[in-house]
Amino acid sequence: MTRREWLALISTAPLLKAAPDAPAAPVSIAKCASYDEDVTGKLATMFDQLGGLERLVRKKTVTIKLNMTGGPGVRLRGMPPAMTHYVHPKVIGATAYLMGKAGATRIRFVESAWATAGPLEDVMLDSGWNVRTLLSAAPGVEFENTNGLGKGKKYSRFKVPGKAYMYPEYVLNHAYEDTDVFVSLAKLKEHADCGVTLSLKNCFGIIPASIYGDDAGADNPNEKPTKGRSDVVHFGKRQPAKIAPPELYPGVGIKNGGYRVSRTVADLAVVRPIHLAIIDGVESMAGGEGPWIRGVRPVKPGVLLAGLNPVSTDAVGAAVMGFNPRAERGTPPFRNADNTLLLAEAHGVGAADLSRIEVRGVSIADALYKFQ
Amino acid sequence: MLAISGDPAEDLVLTGEAGLPTIHLTSRRKMQLGSGDPIIGTVQGVWPGIAPEEAGAHKAGPTSSVWIDTNTGFLRAVRAWGGSTVWIANTPPEKTVITTARYLQAIADAAIIGARWVIAFDGGLAARLGRREEAAVGTWKRMGALLAYFERHPEWRTMREAGQLAIVQDPAKGGLLSGGILDMIATKHTPVRPVPKERLTPQALTGATMAVNIDGDALSAEQKDVLRGFARGGGTLLNGPPGWKDPAPSGSAITLEKAELERLGDMWRDVNGMIGRRNLGVRLFNVASMLSNYVSAPDGKSALVQLVNYSDYPVDNVTLHYLAELPRATLITPEGAEKKLEVYKTEDGWGVDIDRVSTCAAIKLEQ
Numbered sequence: 001m002t003r004r005e006w007l008a009l010i011s012t013a014p015l016l017k018a019a020p021d022a023p024a025a026p027v028s029i030a031k032c033a034s035y036d037e038d039v040t041g042k043l044a045t046m047f048d049q050l051g052g053l054e055r056l057v058r059k060k061t062v063t064i065k066l067n068m069t070g071g072p073g074v075r076l077r078g079m080p081p082a083m084t085h086y087v088h089p090k091v092i093g094a095t096a097y098l099m100g101k102a103g104a105t106r107i108r109f110v111e112s113a114w115a116t117a118g119p120l121e122d123v124m125l126d127s128g129w130n131v132r133t134l135l136s137a138a139p140g141v142e143f144e145n146t147n148g149l150g151k152g153k154k155y156s157r158f159k160v161p162g163k164a165y166m167y168p169e170y171v172l173n174h175a176y177e178d179t180d181v182f183v184s185l186a187k188l189k190e191h192a193d194c195g196v197t198l199s200l201k202n203c204f205g206i207i208p209a210s211i212y213g214d215d216a217g218a219d220n221p222n223e224k225p226t227k228g229r230s231d232v233v234h235f236g237k238r239q240p241a242k243i244a245p246p247e248l249y250p251g252v253g254i255k256n257g258g259y260r261v262s263r264t265v266a267d268l269a270v271v272r273p274i275h276l277a278i279i280d281g282v283e284s285m286a287g288g289e290g291p292w293i294r295g296v297r298p299v300k301p302g303v304l305l306a307g308l309n310p311v312s313t314d315a316v317g318a319a320v321m322g323f324n325p326r327a328e329r330g331t332p333p334f335r336n337a338d339n340t341l342l343l344a345e346a347h348g349v350g351a352a353d354l355s356r357i358e359v360r361g362v363s364i365a366d367a368l369y370k371f372q
Numbered sequence: 373m374l375a376i377s378g379d380p381a382e383d384l385v386l387t388g389e390a391g392l393p394t395i396h397l398t399s400r401r402k403m404q405l406g407s408g409d410p411i412i413g414t415v416q417g418v419w420p421g422i423a424p425e426e427a428g429a430h431k432a433g434p435t436s437s438v439w440i441d442t443n444t445g446f447l448r449a450v451r452a453w454g455g456s457t458v459w460i461a462n463t464p465p466e467k468t469v470i471t472t473a474r475y476l477q478a479i480a481d482a483a484i485i486g487a488r489w490v491i492a493f494d495g496g497l498a499a500r501l502g503r504r505e506e507a508a509v510g511t512w513k514r515m516g517a518l519l520a521y522f523e524r525h526p527e528w529r530t531m532r533e534a535g536q537l538a539i540v541q542d543p544a545k546g547g548l549l550s551g552g553i554l555d556m557i558a559t560k561h562t563p564v565r566p567v568p569k570e571r572l573t574p575q576a577l578t579g580a581t582m583a584v585n586i587d588g589d590a591l592s593a594e595q596k597d598v599l600r601g602f603a604r605g606g607g608t609l610l611n612g613p614p615g616w617k618d619p620a621p622s623g624s625a626i627t628l629e630k631a632e633l634e635r636l637g638d639m640w641r642d643v644n645g646m647i648g649r650r651n652l653g654v655r656l657f658n659v660a661s662m663l664s665n666y667v668s669a670p671d672g673k674s675a676l677v678q679l680v681n682y683s684d685y686p687v688d689n690v691t692l693h694y695l696a697e698l699p700r701a702t703l704i705t706p707e708g709a710e711k712k713l714e715v716y717k718t719e720d721g722w723g724v725d726i727d728r729v730s731t732c733a734a735i736k737l738e739q
Contacts, residue, residue: 073660074438127658130689
């Protein structure tokens with residue numbers, strides 16, 4: 001099957017019915033063979049293709065969720081994490097520069113760093129990033145580790161309107177509330193539990209381990225978390241600290257990360273809407289989300305994607321990876337997972353139907369890089 | 373010329389020409405600690421490097437860093453006894469392909485602690501050198517260049533561990549074992565100075581802000597008073613769990629038994645919690661595949677941070693934060709000329725960035 005035949009198939013014969021009311025938005029794709037290319041120039045063109053950054057960020061506080069999954073010391077073949085499973089600092093710096101140029105007053109980079117509530121700057125330095133360069137990329141750049149209270153005095157509560165999949169309310173770091181614009185800056189890669197890690201799944205990381213972590217207190221948050229979120233969110237072995245409400249359907253999907261994580265991600269996309277999705281697919285890894293997954297390998301898809309709707313952006317991202325964004329559980333890449341994109345679509349977050357999404361810049365066919 | 377006699381596995385004797393010392397390379401437990409001999413040594417050591425798992429993957433998970441097999445903790449403990457130069461004469465593991473990088477790591481693993489690895493080739497390299505094969509000769513030249521790098525700086529061997537964390541330990545017991553508390557601290561890049569309990573005085577703890585008393589029951593009343601005084605003076609003191617006995621090497625074993633390692637894990641959790649990610653002299657970033665050593669000149673006017681990279685790849689963008697008022701920094705590497713580094717202020721001291729570390733590097737800090 002040729003590239004164009006494959007695209008025609010996945011665009012016209014969706015396996016699941018699309019939600020007709022879910023909004024669709026254009027997605028921009030650019031080719032970028034290496035981080036040594038003019039990443040800033042390419043992103044500027046992409047943002048212009050989406051209508052310009054200024055109308056989105058001028059005089060606003062912008063919070064950008066980075067993808068820095070796993071500890072920075074865990075590496076694939078000794079490679080810097082940004083070349084495989086973290087977003088690259090060149091993309092981050094370029095984004096900050098362009099946001100600053102477009103008039104953003106504050107640019108706050110956030111991540112719930114793996115198993116620590118220490119300064120995010122420390123994790124960045126441990127990843128080999130130059131924090132001083134990032135700070136100087138634009139006025140008002142700051143960093144916050146959202147794995148606990150961070151720089152806030154209290155947690156923010158995000159109640160799911162309507163029917164939640166997993167938790168009726170999510171209790172998060174203040175940064176996710178104290179912002180005008182929320183951006184998901186993700187990596188183009190697969191995920192062992194969730195199928196793909198794109199802009200939606202990236203935001204699983206906004207959940208603080210202080211409350212939802214394996215060593216969270218039973219009653220109160222543990223502001224010095226040292227573990228991940230497997231027991232609570234992935235496998236349902238326990239409930240979060242009582243500051244947050246327990247899951248709605250305890251016992252359902254137990255020990256099934258592909259059920260639970262996908263639904264949690266879809267809920268989060270509702271309570272913390274993503275205004276801009278950016279996906280770094282210049283260099284990445286195939287086979288999973290991090291070096292701890294057996295069989296992963298480094299890849300160079302050579303693409304950047306951006307869009308104003310995370311579901312639409314992820315649908316295009318999945319297609320660029322060679323996957324059907326509407327694939328059902330049991331079908332690649334959702335071999336062990338329910339399709340997060342469709343769950344989010346059913347929540348009304350956005351359309352995962354390629355036939356409704358306008359692609360600007362490079363076409364999917366020209367950007368196609370098959371991960372499997 | 374040296375005459376070699378004795379049992380290579382237990383007690384090797386190197387006898388030099390007139391005027392040169394006779395060197396005994398023994399098992400670790402037979403080393404004459406504190407003897408005043410100019411050179412003491414052992415034939416026992418672990419082969420330095422990133423420890424592989426059984427399946428060939430490196431020991432790692434989403435949370436963890438790789439574990440590095442090293443003799444640095446042992447060498448630090450022995451050096452804490454005083455002026456002797458320590459020689460370590462472990463041999464490459466059999467039936468293993470030893471790359472050039474692994475030989476360089478073995479040299480540097482000893483040299484950054486001021487010790488010397490007694491060069492030993494694996495059978496394959498020895499045979500290829502005998503045939504003067506180009507690649508083998510290249511390996512030998514690179515080893516020679518690295519040795520020359522360390523020999524160009526004899527002053528480094530006179531510098532002493534300068535971190536703010538002191539470990540009070542009987543060097544004849546746990547200090548002789550690899551993989552113990554000193555090596556665990558090393559993987560966190562927390563600068564540490566072992567203090568033999570026999571040398572535990574208020575002066576020995578000068579400059580320390582934290583102390584770990586590994587085997588509290590082994591201390592005399594006077595030694596316990598020293599630690600009480602340290603704590604009363606504002607130092608943070610962590611005592612080993614009640615009933616804990618620092619294990620000593622037995623037989624040919626130089627690493628901890630599984631049960632001992634598990635018991636040590638309890639203490640490690642406390643130590644880890646106490647030191648956290650504090651800057652106790654220096655703090656290094658992006659060094660997961662490295663080990664380091666922080667030493668200071670006796671007059672305090674200069675200090676040195678040495679790095680060894682145990683991965684097969686160079687590491688870019690290493691950052692060093694340090695506390696000492698030493699605002700000039702120079703990068704010294706085996707590959708080339710010395711390079712002045714830009715020093716910038718950080719929240720708690722100074723910082724420098726190093727573009728790339730291949731096998732090893734030293735950052736000299738000066739007033």
